[in-house]
Amino acid sequence: MKLLTFKGGVHPPEKKELSKDSPLETFRIPEKVYLYLVQSAGSPPKLLVEKGEEVKTAQKIAEASSLISANLHSPVTGVVEDITKMFHPVLGAPSDLLVIKRTSEKDEWELLEPIDFESSDPKILIERVKEAGIVGLGGAAFPTHVKLSPPKEIDTLIINGAECEPYLTVDHRLMLEKTEELIVGIKIIMKILNVKKAVIGVENNKKDAIDALKKFSGEGIEVVALKTKYPQGAEKQLIKAILNREVPSGGLPMDVKVVVQNVGTAVAIKEAVVDGKPLIERGLTVTGEGVKTPKNVVARIGTPIEELIDFAGGYNGEVDRVVLGGPMMGIAVPNTSIPTMKGTSGILVLTKEVTGSIYTRNCIRCGRCVEACPMNLRPNVLYKLVQAKKYDEAVSEGLFDCIECGSCAYICPSKIDHVRHLKLGKKVYRALRRGK
Amino acid sequence: MMVRTFKTTTAPHVRHPDDTSKIMRDVLIALIPVTIFSGFIFGWYAWVLAIVGVFGGELTEYIIMRFFRKDKNFIPDGSASVTGLLLALNVSVKLPLWAFLVGLIFALVVGKHIYGGLGANPFNPALVGRVFLLISFPVQMTTWVKPYWTKFWMSPWDMVTTATPLAMLKEGGSSAINSLKISDFFIGNIGGSIGEVSALLLIIGFVYLMAKKRVTWHIPVSYVGTVLIISTIFWLINPEKFGTPIFHILSGGLMLGALFMATDMVTSPVTPKGMLLFGAGCGAITMIIRYFGGYPEGVSFSILIMNAFVPLIDSFTKPRKFGEVKQNG
C-alpha cells in the first residue's frame, strides 16, 4: 500500500520505543495544582472565584471572556489558596496563576448533565464543548468550540493521529486504549459539523493503532496510514497528504472545507458530552533519556512537572533541559515547578548526550533546509533577511507561511537557529505594523 | 520535591548529527584516491603540493580568523583544507612551492574572507586562486609534464614537458591527438593539472560523496551532459577540427571541475532545478571558450562566470510556496 505524505520534512530519530508500550497510568491527585489563567490561545478567561473560596472538582472557576477564549474548571476539590503571578513558559513572561490546595483526597464532583448526542441538536453539542473548556490538545491549545463553528461549509473532518513529534506516544496509547471513546468523539464532531466523512490519519509507525481503529471504520469513518515523517501531523501537511488539498497561503483548513481535530481532543469531547466531564485532566507522555521509566500518564491539569518526573522514576543521567511538548516544537522550561497546562502533550527530559553541543557556523548554502521545509520556503534566505532587519522582504519571502516546525534548524549542518530568527522576525514585524 | 532549574533554549531541541566539518572531511576523503594517484603520475612533488595545500590552507585561515577577524572562538571547519587541496589539484606540477603558497593565500583572502568567510563568498575560492596563478605565473601554470607511470621518485624538474591534449587539439586539429588513447584519459595517463589526471578516480570519489549524501548528481550530470550534447553537434559538423565528445569530456579538467569545483555548495544554487541550470550554463560556457576563446580549456572560467549568476538562478528557481495561489489558476 502506498503511504500518504507531503513534500519535504525530516526524519529525526523517533524514540517512541521509550514509552509506546506503557499503558496510560492515572497520576494521583496532587496536593496543590497550579493553574495558569491563560491555558489556551486567545484571551484569558474571567476569574469567577476568590482567594479562600472552596471549589469542587470540575467546578467552573473562570469563564470565557471573548469569542476566542475558553472556560476553566477546577481539577481538584479544595480551596483557592492564592492568586498570584508566575513565569508562563508559553507566553515567556509572568502571568496570572491560581493555586488550589486539595482538601479532600476524594473528588467531590460537580459534573455537567450527560447528553445523549445521537438525539440532540448540534447546537447543544457545541455549547457543551464550549462549556467544558475544551481546547486543542495537540499542542496549539486553540479553543475547540471556535474551530468547530467554521463560517464556511465543511465536507471532511480529519482526525490527527499522526503524532509526528518524536518521543511522544500519548496519542498512540489513546488510540489503542480509548478506541471506542475516540470513535464516539468523532461521531459527535461529525454531527456538530454536519459532515458525512471523517478520516483518521495515523503514521505508519503505529500499525497496532491503525488496526485497532480499522475495526470501527465504516459509517463514514475511514482510517489511513501516513508515512512516518516529521511534520506529518502539521495541519496543512496532513490535509495535503490525506485529501491532496492545499490550504492557501494565509488561510485556514476551512478554506479547503476541512476541520482538523487531534485524537486527544476527540476523546475529551466524548467525555464532555457523554459523561458530562469538563477538561480537567489530560494524557501526556513523560519521557526522554533523562527519566528512568518513561510513561504515559493521565494527570490533572496544573500538576507541577517535577512531580510527574518523579512519577516516571526520577532523573537519569546528565539532564540538559526539560521540554513541554516534543523535541521539535516544544518549549524548554526554566524550572520544574512549572505546571502542566491544557496544551501540554508531553514532558520531555533530555540529556546532554541527546542535545549535544551546538556550534553555529555560517550558512554554507547546502540547500538542505530548502529541501526539508514542508512549506516550500527558503529558510536560508528568510533567516538572513530577518537578521538584516529586512522585514518586508522577509514577509514576501513567506515569513508568515512558516509553521515553525523546526525542520530547517534540525537538518542544518551549520546549526543555524532559523526558528528563533523567524519567530523574532514575526514578532518584530507585527509590533512595527501596530506602531504605524 | 526538589525543583530543578534549567537553561531555556529554543526548539528544535534535537539536531541532525551532520555538521559542516563532517561534510568537509568527506570531501577531503573523496579526493584522497586521485591525490595519491597523482603522485605516481607526476612524482612526489604533487604530494608536497597537496599536503601544503591542506595544512597551509588551515594555517592561513586560522591566522586570518584569529588575528585579522579577531574571532577568539574560531573552530576550524575544514573548508580551508578543501580549498587548499583543490587548488593543489588544479595547478601544474611545474609550479614552484612559493608561488603555490601565494596563490593559496590569495584564494583564501580575496576568494573568501574579504566577503566575510565561508558561505559569504560568491566565487569558488580555489578557482579564484587558480585564475590568479594563471595570470601571475602563466608560464609555470601552463607548462605541463609528460606523465611517468609509477615513478613517484621523479622530481618535476627532471620531467619532460608536453602540451595538454586540448592545446594539441587547438593547435593541430583532431589529427594531432590521434595518438592518444581514450583509456589513457580515463585512467589518467595524460598531461595536465595534478588532479585532472584520472576521470575514474574522480568519479569514485564523487560516488563516495553521493553515498554519504553530501552532494547530489544534478550539477555534474547537467554539466557533462551539456558538454556531451554540444561537442557531439560540433563533432558531427566538423570531426577534423573539433575532437570527439568523449575527448572533450575526459580532458582539460572537465571531470575535476564538474565533480568537485562546480559542486561547491557555497557557490552553486540551492535547489535541484537551479543546479541543473547552473550545470548546463557551465557546460555551454566551457564549450564556447574551448571552441572560440583564447584558452584551450575553459572549465575554471565557466564555473566562475556561472558563480556570478547564482543569485539570479536562485531567485528564478525559487520553490513555489505551499498554498501559494497559482496565478491565473
Ligand code: SF4
Ligand atoms: S541547511 Fe543551513 S547551511 Fe544549509 S542552506 Fe540551509 S541554512 Fe544554509
Ligand code: SF4
Ligand atoms: S522555515 Fe518554518 S516551515 Fe519551513 S522548515 Fe523552517 S520552521 Fe518549518
